[in-house]
Amino acid sequence: MSERPAPTRVVVLGGGTAGWMSAAGLAKLLGPLVTVTLVESEDIGIVGVGEATLPHIRGFVERLGIDEAEFMRATHATYKLGIDFRDFGRIGDSYVHPFGTFGEEAAGVPFHHYWLELQRRGMAEDLGHYSLAVSAALASKFRPPTADGSLTSTYGYAYQFDATLFGPFLREHATKNRGVERIEGKVVEVRQDPESGDVTTLVLESGREIAGDLFVDCSGFRSLLLGSTLGERWEDWSPWLPCDRAAALPCAHISEDFAPVTSAIAMPAGWRWRIPLQHRMGNGYVFSSQFISEDEACAVISDAVDGELLAEPRVLRFRAGRRSKSWNRNVIAVGLSSGFLEPLESTSLYLSQMAITYLIELFPVGGQIDARDRDEFNRLVDMEYDRVRDFLILHFHATERDDSEFWNHVRTMQVPDTLAEKMTLWRETGRIEKYSDGLFYDASWIAVYLGQGVWPQRHDPRTRLPAPEQIARALARLREAMIEEVAAMPGHREFLTANVQRLAAAP
Ligand SMILES: Cc1cc2nc3c(=O)[nH]c(=O)nc-3n(C[C@H](O)[C@H](O)[C@H](O)COP(=O)(O)OP(=O)(O)OC[C@H]3O[C@@H](n4cnc5c(N)ncnc54)[C@H](O)[C@@H]3O)c2cc1C
Numbered sequence: 001m002s003e004r005p006a007p008t009r010v011v012v013l014g015g016g017t018a019g020w021m022s023a024a025g026l027a028k029l030l031g032p033l034v035t036v037t038l039v040e041s042e043d044i045g046i047v048g049v050g051e052a053t054l055p056h057i058r059g060f061v062e063r064l065g066i067d068e069a070e071f072m073r074a075t076h077a078t079y080k081l082g083i084d085f086r087d088f089g090r091i092g093d094s095y096v097h098p099f100g101t102f103g104e105e106a107a108g109v110p111f112h113h114y115w116l117e118l119q120r121r122g123m124a125e126d127l128g129h130y131s132l133a134v135s136a137a138l139a140s141k142f143r144p145p146t147a148d149g150s151l152t153s154t155y156g157y158a159y160q161f162d163a164t165l166f167g168p169f170l171r172e173h174a175t176k177n178r179g180v181e182r183i184e185g186k187v188v189e190v191r192q193d194p195e196s197g198d199v200t201t202l203v204l205e206s207g208r209e210i211a212g213d214l215f216v217d218c219s220g221f222r223s224l225l226l227g228s229t230l231g232e233r234w235e236d237w238s239p240w241l242p243c244d245r246a247a248a249l250p251c252a253h254i255s256e257d258f259a260p261v262t263s264a265i266a267m268p269a270g271w272r273w274r275i276p277l278q279h280r281m282g283n284g285y286v287f288s289s290q291f292i293s294e295d296e297a298c299a300v301i302s303d304a305v306d307g308e309l310l311a312e313p314r315v316l317r318f319r320a321g322r323r324s325k326s327w328n329r330n331v332i333a334v335g336l337s338s339g340f341l342e343p344l345e346s347t348s349l350y351l352s353q354m355a356i357t358y359l360i361e362l363f364p365v366g367g368q369i370d371a372r373d374r375d376e377f378n379r380l381v382d383m384e385y386d387r388v389r390d391f392l393i394l395h396f397h398a399t400e401r402d403d404s405e406f407w408n409h410v411r412t413m414q415v416p417d418t419l420a421e422k423m424t425l426w427r428e429t430g431r432i433e434k435y436s437d438g439l440f441y442d443a444s445w446i447a448v449y450l451g452q453g454v455w456p457q458r459h460d461p462r463t464r465l466p467a468p469e470q471i472a473r474a475l476a477r478l479r480e481a482m483i484e485e486v487a488a489m490p491g492h493r494e495f496l497t498a499n500v501q502r503l504a505a506a507p
Pocket residue numbers: 013014015016017018019039040041042044045046047048049050051052053163185186187188218219220221222224245246284316318334335336337343346347348349350352
């Protein structure tokens with residue numbers, strides 16, 4: 001029988017969301033193969049924004065063995081069925097990008113082709129009417145999906161939570177239940193092996209030294225290990241994603257009822273978010289400093305929010321891009337230290353989650369790093385970033401807006417070839433590029449293309465085999481079934497109160 005190798009000493013630098021997700025995930029899923037120590041400095045603090053997530057986060061919370069209701073109560077979370085986009089294609093337009101599908105394919109032809117055929121004949125209702133997630137979101141209703149293959153299993157959900165509470169919740173969990181050691185202190189020196197260049201030790205202001213075999217850099221935008229120490233190159237994507245600031249501010253709810261969605265409302269120099277939490281509304285103006293000053297953006301967002309202001313706007317600065325490699329030598333960057341893509345599709349925590357998942361799958365058990373594993377990790381992380389990048393750029397580029405310099409810039413800019421090819425395929429055939437890894441599949445692309453007025457020149461000719469009336473009847477039946485399902489769902493607030501807040505009331 002082979003002996004278990006000595007545990008790999010993992011040192012996580014940073015106690016933001018990425019740091020605590022990494023520490024909790026590695027400790028739980030690698031168990032005795034690792035010891036995990038996390039260093040954080042309360043003086044430096046965390047970014048502390050990032051309220052909206054994707055459905056994948058549920059799997060992460062579940063794999064950690066955390067009870068959903070307990071987690072939602074602790075982080076003041078609400079449910080999210082998608083993102084409600086306003087004014088992106090044209091001022092006055094709106095559409096929901098749902099966590100779910102539109103209709104069903106029939107005779108091997110995807111639903112949206114039938115919808116396009118009826119649309120051409122003036123016989124279709126709005127595309128969102130054929131998505132249960134959209135229909136429920138617009139009615140401010142919520143119920144978790146089923147897994148029985150029926151209509152009620154055609155959507156997923158995510159959470160919207162208070163970002164300042166998620167890290168501390170994971171910290172409590174990781175230190176109490178998973179044996180993670182937390183060390184408070186500021187890292188002032190990073191020692192490297194003179195021969196290999198591997199990081200060996202972090203030295204704190206107090207003089208304390210923390211040695212490790214593997215270092216997970218979660219130091220945020222500073223990227224202390226991967227960027228500053230190892231000098232990993234930064235790939236700048238700001239020519240395509242020019243937003244580089246956000247002015248965030250919370251306000252009170254104006255109504256007891258709120259929809260289970262994140263709102264993204266286009267603005268003259270970017271867009272603003274509106275995220276309902278249990279106790280308040282999160283807001284922020286994501287803007288490009290090339291087109292509006294910080295002071296102006298703060299004034300605009302303060303005027304735009306609809307509830308009583310609960311704080312002054314807080315400005316955050318960032319840039320779009322990523323490090324060329326997220327894993328270099330024995331340093332793996334997770335979170336903002338590896339890259340950042342603006343929060344339009346709530347993808348940052350997903351990117352952290354995937355980096356942690358890939359690291360666990362390719363983990364150098366016993367401490368010996370295999371270059372093939374490192375390369376594979378970097379390939380997978382790059383793929384994830386590239387997919388998100390193209391999808392985000394689409395939201396800005398696919399517009400008819402010409403009412404501000406910002407929109408003129410993004411409408412007319414040259415986009416990456418990978419996106420240009422996807423858009424050409426769509427425009428010429430109504431088809432979505434197929435892939436089976438990373439984020440954003442057909443329904444997501446269809447929602448944004450059609451929601452922002454990018455119409456294909458043709459669609460699948462097989463949609464003309466059935467009589468149009470027959471297709472119209474099938475769609476009408478689907479619509480009726482959706483109306484019935486939505487009518488039977490509880491309100492979002494009602495469901496939250498019953499299933500999450502009841503824990504708060506428990507003795
Ligand atoms: C405007 C904005 C909106 C966002 N919205 C979303 C969203 O809706 N959804 C989403 O998924 N994501 C969103 N994000 C991203 C999300 O906030 C981050 O991915 C997440 O907070 C992870 O941050 P982090 O842990 O990498 O970095 P940070 O929160 O910055 O944490 C860095 C940590 O490193 C520590 N540290 C740094 N240097 C040292 C040192 N020398 N010694 C010791 N400790 C050190 C700090 O103390 C801190 O603990 C948003 C980001 C921004 C800027």
